[in-house]
Amino acid sequence: MSRNRQPLLEIKGLKKHFDISSGWFSRExxxxxxxxxxxxxxYPGETLGIVGESGCGKSTTGNTILRLLEATEGQILxxxxxxxxxxxKQMREKRKDIQMIFQDPFSSLNxxxxxxxLIAEPLRSHKAASGxxxxxxxxxxxxxxxxxxSFAERFPHEFSGGQRQRIGIARALALKPKLIxxxxxxxxxxxxxxxxxxxxxxRLQKExxxxxxxxxxxxxxxxxxxxxxxxxxxxxxxxxxxxxxxFEKPMHPYTEGLLSSVPIPDPENRNNRERIILKGDLxxxxxxxxxxxxxxxxxxxxxxxxxEEPAFSEERDGHHVMCHYPLKAGRGVxxxxx
Amino acid sequence: MKQEQPLLDVRHLKTYFxxxxxxxxxxxxxxxxINKGEVVAIVGESGCGKSVTSYSIMGLVKSPGKIEAxxxxxxxxxxxxxxxxxxxxxxxNDMSMIFQEPLTSLNPLFxxxxxxxxxxxxxxxxxxKEARQKTIEMIEKVGIPNAxxxxxxxxxxxxxxxxxRIMIAIALACNPKLLIxxxxxxxxxxxxxxxxxxxMKKLRKELETSILIITxxxxxxxxxxxxxxxxxxxxxxxxxxxxxxxxxxxxxxxKGLLESTPKIHERKDELYSIKGTVPTPxxxxxxxxxxxxxxxxxDKCREQQxxxxxxxxxQKVSCWLxxxxxxxxxxQKQTAxx
Numbered sequence: 071m072s073r074n075r076q077p078l079l080e081i082k083g084l085k086k087h088f089d090i091s092s093g094w095f096s097r098e099x100x101x102x103x104x105x106x107x108x109x110x111x112x113y114p115g116e117t118l119g120i121v122g123e124s125g126c127g128k129s130t131t132g133n134t135i136l137r138l139l140e141a142t143e144g145q146i147l148x149x150x151x152x153x154x155x156x157x158x159k160q161m162r163e164k165r166k167d168i169q170m171i172f173q174d175p176f177s178s179l180n181x182x183x184x185x186x187x188l189i190a191e192p193l194r195s196h197k198a199a200s201g202x203x204x205x206x207x208x209x210x211x212x213x214x215x216x217x218x219x220s221f222a223e224r225f226p227h228e229f230s231g232g233q234r235q236r237i238g239i240a241r242a243l244a245l246k247p248k249l250i251x252x253x254x255x256x257x258x259x260x261x262x263x264x265x266x267x268x269x270x271x272x273r274l275q276k277e278x279x280x281x282x283x284x285x286x287x288x289x290x291x292x293x294x295x296x297x298x299x300x301x302x303x304x305x306x307x308x309x310x311x312x313x314x315x316x317f318e319k320p321m322h323p324y325t326e327g328l329l330s331s332v333p334i335p336d337p338e339n340r341n342n343r344e345r346i347i348l349k350g351d352l353x354x355x356x357x358x359x360x361x362x363x364x365x366x367x368x369x370x371x372x373x374x375x376x377x378e379e380p381a382f383s384e385e386r387d388g389h390h391v392m393c394h395y396p397l398k399a400g401r402g403v404x405x406x407x408x
Numbered sequence: 409m410k411q412e413q414p415l416l417d418v419r420h421l422k423t424y425f426x427x428x429x430x431x432x433x434x435x436x437x438x439x440x441x442i443n444k445g446e447v448v449a450i451v452g453e454s455g456c457g458k459s460v461t462s463y464s465i466m467g468l469v470k471s472p473g474k475i476e477a478x479x480x481x482x483x484x485x486x487x488x489x490x491x492x493x494x495x496x497x498x499x500x501n502d503m504s505m506i507f508q509e510p511l512t513s514l515n516p517l518f519x520x521x522x523x524x525x526x527x528x529x530x531x532x533x534x535x536x537k538e539a540r541q542k543t544i545e546m547i548e549k550v551g552i553p554n555a556x557x558x559x560x561x562x563x564x565x566x567x568x569x570x571x572x573r574i575m576i577a578i579a580l581a582c583n584p585k586l587l588i589x590x591x592x593x594x595x596x597x598x599x600x601x602x603x604x605x606x607x608m609k610k611l612r613k614e615l616e617t618s619i620l621i622i623t624x625x626x627x628x629x630x631x632x633x634x635x636x637x638x639x640x641x642x643x644x645x646x647x648x649x650x651x652x653x654x655x656x657x658x659x660x661x662x663k664g665l666l667e668s669t670p671k672i673h674e675r676k677d678e679l680y681s682i683k684g685t686v687p688t689p690x691x692x693x694x695x696x697x698x699x700x701x702x703x704x705x706x707d708k709c710r711e712q713q714x715x716x717x718x719x720x721x722x723q724k725v726s727c728w729l730x731x732x733x734x735x736x737x738x739x740q741k742q743t744a745x746x
Contacts, residue, residue: 123597230685260453260686261624265668265679272678287597290670294679317672331602332672333627337650340631347606348599351567 076150077111078281079135079249084108084144086130090356102356104130106305107144109382112249117275117282119296119313121289121328125355126302128285132251135283136170137161148249166196169242173254175234179226185212186222188237192244211240214277215270232263236270243274251283256291268295289332293317298388301325304355304363307382311389321385321396323368324348362394370395413484414441415618416465416586421478423457423464432689434460434473436642439716442586442618449621449629449650451665452639455686458622461639462588465620466505467495482586501531504579508591510571514563520574521547521559527581546577551607569600576607583615590622605631626669630654638662641687641697644716648723656736658725660702663737696728704729704737 087101105127112118120128133139135146137153146153153164169192172178179188189208193199199207209219215236226234235255242250252271256264268291274280286292292299299316301309301324309322320326327348334343350367353359362380365371374394382392423435435457442448450458463469465480467487480487482503487495499505507513515523524546525539534542540559547555550573563571572592579587592608593601609632612619621633629636629650636653638646638661646659657663667680684701687693693700699709708728716726719734729735 123599232685261626261665262453262668262682263685265670265681266683268670269678269681289598290672293672294670294676314675328598329672331598333601333605333625333631334673335626335630335654335666335669335671336673337630337654345602345606347602349603351569351600352597 075113077147078114078149079110079112079283080145080147081108081110081131081135082145082147084131084134084146085142086127086134086139087142100356103305103358104355105134106358108302108305108307110300110307110310112281112283114248114281115275115279116297117284117295119292119299120283120285120302121287121292121299122302123287123328123352125304125352127305127355128287128302129253131302132170132253132283132285135251136165136168138170166198166245167247168249168251169245169247171235171238171242171250171252171255174258175231175238176258178238179234181226184223184225185217185229185237188226189240189244192241196245198245207244211244214243214274215240230263231259232266235259235263235267239267239270239274243278246278247280249281249283251285253285254287255284257286257288264291271295289328301328304353304358306363306392307390308364308392309390311386311391315386315389319397321389321391322364322393323370323397324364326397327367327369362392364393412443415444415446415483416442416620417479417481418461418465419479419481421461421464421480422476423460423469423473424476426472426474430690434642434689435464437478438639438642438644439478440637440644440647442620444585445612445616445618446635447612447619447621447633448635448637449623449633450637450639451623451626451629453624453665453686455641455688456639457642458639459590462505462590462620462622466499466503466588467492468505497531500527500584501582502584503586503588504582504584505588505590506572506575506579506592509595510568510575511563513575514571516563519560519562520566521561524574524578524581527578531582542581543577546581547574549580549611550574550577551603567600568596569603572596572600572604573607576604576611580611580615580617584617586618586620588620588622591624592621593628594623594625601628608632626666638665641692642689643697643726644724645698645727646723646725647716648725652720652722656738658719658723658730658734658737659698659727660704660729660737661698664701696726 084105085107086105087103089101091100120131122128130139134141141154156164186208189211190204193204193207212219217233217236256267259267275282284295293313296313299313300307303324309325320329327346330346348367353366359366361377362375365375380392380394382390384390385396419439421435421438425432425434438461450461452458464475469475475488521543525543528534528539528542544555544559547558552558552570552573593604596604623629633650635649637644640661646662653662657666664682668682670679682701687697695710695712696714699705714726714728716724718724719730
């Protein structure tokens, strides 16, 4: 689809380690390898979903792209320019093009600011508009995200979670960005509100030709909104593929296990579905297992997996996987539930 | 089945919160039953009163909340008339509860072994040694290896999934007749959620405990339960067996909830969404409380409150659409579709 075009964002060998050495004189350098060498490309107009369980580094990846966290190593190329090398001032300029929507609409909005000022804030601080023009743009934004103009003078606490998330989206849209990093934008919301927000994001993408990086732990939401999906496990991308490929024919045993653990809202089939339940807990990212990081929980692991780290290789057209023994035919965990 | 007395019989329960800004009716006349060995779910979005219902059953509603009217019959005894002391004897022994957040519901200052044996010592006439033995059995029963070692661990040393297993062990230590699980897997990762659901299914078969699950996740409902109670704005709007409810929902709210859930095995361009948000108790609409959001609503719905009535052998619904006999919502035209 967009394979031949230039990527809008390209991440090369990105690493983010957090230092956790304790004590002043400690010789040992310990660190949590939250993101440990990932490569990703995001093409204009697409939605790249990043999915994984807590501690896999998906949010750290999002924060590092916007340089809310400084990368330890690696390149973040936005339209060919390395964001990691920019000065703070230059990066501030760049944030006009790259914006973020946060998970918790309760803590990400300043409770002392009115809705109008919240949405006007990015426009004001980047001197993008003022006076009558500012007013016009803010009201337009409110209309775009579905908040009545009459609410402009209200404070965030007067709104429900869904409406607050709409305010967050209006703020992100204000500077007409090219890329929006959505960090778990719907996980804090009720189901009926989730679908409203997902539909809104969908509509805005078409209307403003936006590119999304959609970070979430909920697989159904990821499947609904993404064009391509990256699955992360302990700081690494373990599988990357087109949405349908990934959900229908997963090649990494972790993806297969994840898909199979999602409860399906269909009671009729609950007893004849073969489930693969991943055993054990996520290992600590401070001390990841040797070899393949997933081998401690993998039902198919053998000696090679315990000692040798597999490469991230392209198995099929655009389908990358990090596994010594990628699953050949999709086992069809979801087949038969059409 | 029919003649047998239900284990739990909640009749016209009303729980109000008396706040400085007036009375908030959280639970407004809720009735339902749980038979022996049955798994029932209460579903609904935040603020619908599902958690308050469960707290009322357990006698855990704190001031300014108060049970205003109704009966909660457990094996024929009305719990609302019992003294605090009598309730304390029942809790943990005849009925027990597991909570959403396993970290905050365990005491960080005591070992998990102590916290499990505490329940056993309190309710059963056993020596310390026997209690310890029984505790270790319970730890093994909830699927934790190395029970001897885990016995003397503190909660912070365990992962989220392990903590939830400990909570289950505490709740089931005295083999209660009724287990209430308030969002037992919401705070957990998908792969861990699958493990916990699997464990609950296994224990249910083994111990024949009746379970009341409070959740907003329809996937969990479809996996686990026999019967579903759907709540909206403090009232039961629909009740039915899990199969009927998912196949042929009778209340427009239930239908909306089912359709707005993104499904992993389906592909839709746009998700169905219920417009608007849950009304706050302060501005509860006249007539049916769902009417402002309902696509089927007519004049009568905006005027009069419908009663919960039996529409077929397995389903009860409170909706004017079924006034003159059962109607299938799948065929019904949306009168006020906007």
